[in-house]
Amino acid sequence: MQNIGLKLKALRNTKGLSQRKLAARANVSNASISLIEHGRTDPSMGLLKRILDSLDVSFAEFFSADDFDDEKYFYRNDELSEISSGLISYMQVGSDLSKSHLQILYERYHPGADTGQSMLSHNAEEGGIVLQGRLEVTVGEQVQILLAGDAYRFNSSLPHRFRNTGNKDCIVVSACTPPSF
Amino acid sequence: MQNIGLKLKALRNTKGLSQRKLAARANVSNASISLIEHGRTDPSMGLLKRILDSLDVSFAEFFSADDFDDEKYFYRNDELSEISSGLISYMQVGSDLSKSHLQILYERYHPGADTGQSMLSHNAEEGGIVLQGRLEVTVGEQVQILLAGDAYRFNSSLPHRFRNTGNKDCIVVSACTPPSF
């Protein structure tokens, strides 16, 4: 478990704490911190929990925290990655999201556009806001027509479907975590 | 660590495995499974990893799998939760995000609006698309003016700042995972 050690050391350093300071806050021995950081022990969950708690970091955060660090933060309108699919065009913020947790899309549904059915069952969570037009959204047993200003959010494991039932383009800004494609 | 035990037991049952079957696949003793499930031991990371690996479940999944399940999927424009803060108004999709991983906001920056500085260091990831107006965004050492159609995305642990440097309202749809407030 060398990897955990490296992560912990990095985390400790960003908080500017010494092994002993961290040990005191977490109520563990400083030796434990040293041994874990060097991968010379296989820490118990309880020990690691006390340490992470004292750093205000949850297990989920700690294990999902493989920070992406491209230095690209800004995207001009024409730099958005276009992903076309039939009558729907998706403009994605960022191109390679493989190390990312968040996907943001500017979506344009042409009249008659229809996603068909469930985009699979990712353990994901998604939502969006309608900016223009008319969007029929189905989630589980529920169906709704959303107009400009309306919004949706649900767990992506539920079967869902999007349709533009209007006669003009429908525009939506959506987000999904983790990315769905 | 009673909670880990309950989770593991539930997970094992959904896969239809007995303690011994699981133990064999994970190459651990069946006693360990029993002790963990009853919270009578504080398992080591390595032991738990072997068990989860054999179930094709990552640590991240194991700890983040607290599915939210409100049956509320749709939000009319006037149902968005307004969170005002000085010259900025945030319209949030959903009210209680405590069990959620995703926060979606419709943001309106009045002229002169300024977030000041770093919204702290959440181990989060955020991004957004500018729909209207002029937004100055600072991330780390970089500063950019974004106009309608432009976008941003970055790791929220970087110091960042938003300012409306135009003379009209600026509108942005943003997303953040996990929610920042």
Place this chain on the structure above:
DNA sequence: TTGAATTGTTAAATTAATTTAACAAAAAAT
């Protein structure tokens, strides 16, 4: 330049996790 405090490491001692091996209870097989 000296002394005090703080750093990270590590052997030895202690405590606890993990396995081995046994047990009883329940289900399956003959």
Place this chain on the structure above:
DNA sequence: ATTTTTTGTTAAATTAATTTAACAATTCAA
């Protein structure tokens, strides 16, 4: 019915994590 497996639990034995307490190296003060 009765044997044979399979189930989950647990004491005892073994192995390993964790702490205590020491060490040398570095930084800070005066």
